[in-house]
Amino acid sequence: MRGFERRLNEFHARGVEVLAISVDSNEESRKLSASQGYTYPFLSDAKAEVISRYGVLHARAGENGRDIARPAEFLVDATGTIRWVNLTDDLRVRARPENALRVIDELTLASAR
Amino acid sequence: MKRNWNAWMWAGFGLTLVAAFSYISLFIWFPITRDIPWVTLLLFIAAGWLLAVGLKRAYGQPERYRGKVSGVILSVLSLAMIGLFCYGTFVLTKDIPPSADAPRAGQHAPEFTLADTGGKPVALSELLKTHKGALLIFYRGYW
Numbered sequence: 001m002r003g004f005e006r007r008l009n010e011f012h013a014r015g016v017e018v019l020a021i022s023v024d025s026n027e028e029s030r031k032l033s034a035s036q037g038y039t040y041p042f043l044s045d046a047k048a049e050v051i052s053r054y055g056v057l058h059a060r061a062g063e064n065g066r067d068i069a070r071p072a073e074f075l076v077d078a079t080g081t082i083r084w085v086n087l088t089d090d091l092r093v094r095a096r097p098e099n100a101l102r103v104i105d106e107l108t109l110a111s112a113r
Numbered sequence: 114m115k116r117n118w119n120a121w122m123w124a125g126f127g128l129t130l131v132a133a134f135s136y137i138s139l140f141i142w143f144p145i146t147r148d149i150p151w152v153t154l155l156l157f158i159a160a161g162w163l164l165a166v167g168l169k170r171a172y173g174q175p176e177r178y179r180g181k182v183s184g185v186i187l188s189v190l191s192l193a194m195i196g197l198f199c200y201g202t203f204v205l206t207k208d209i210p211p212s213a214d215a216p217r218a219g220q221h222a223p224e225f226t227l228a229d230t231g232g233k234p235v236a237l238s239e240l241l242k243t244h245k246g247a248l249l250i251f252y253r254g255y256w
Contacts, residue, residue, distance in 0.1 A: 015245030022254030030230040043227035053223040055215030069251040070209045076222040076247045091206040093148045
């Protein structure tokens, strides 16, 4: 997520907003953003409803058996269609901003053709 | 005759500690050293080599080098740490559900409205009126 912050202007230059979603409270995310310098929106899905809707629930993986999100990235275009999904099979291996930027550029090129 | 301190073994044990803690505190921040922890594994190999040299000296030349007992203890501790590290990084982090129900590319993104840290509701459909796209990053969180 630090990588996405570092290259946030490149996403914004392409008209793409970056949104982080977890079960964390607004308070928790505020602290995280302040300490890490994140400037993109952090959205709180405390009941994991949206997380479930996107099929990325990791049941009972949090503190005290709480349901949380598994790491996942979705790229949605202006029509609300999902264009790219990244479901890692390893918590240590996350999507890198350059992957997402490349996908955005390829989609833009494809739609311009 | 006073026997020499077996520095190789202690160096090997120390390097094992350095390798494990440098991954957690430093290399984990960079995808290039995190996704495949090659720096850490190389450090472990170097540590194992130092321990092996130390043990060889302790048992091969016990009249010159100390460390028959401490060498075994340090080696076992080092191996346990390496094993724990490998278990943590190669097994535990693979504990993720397959998420077969997740929407795929080409499907409509489920609509949502969630509050940002300022308490302001953010609706996906509203956001997409003014943007060409949105990248949703789901993460485990800190609870």
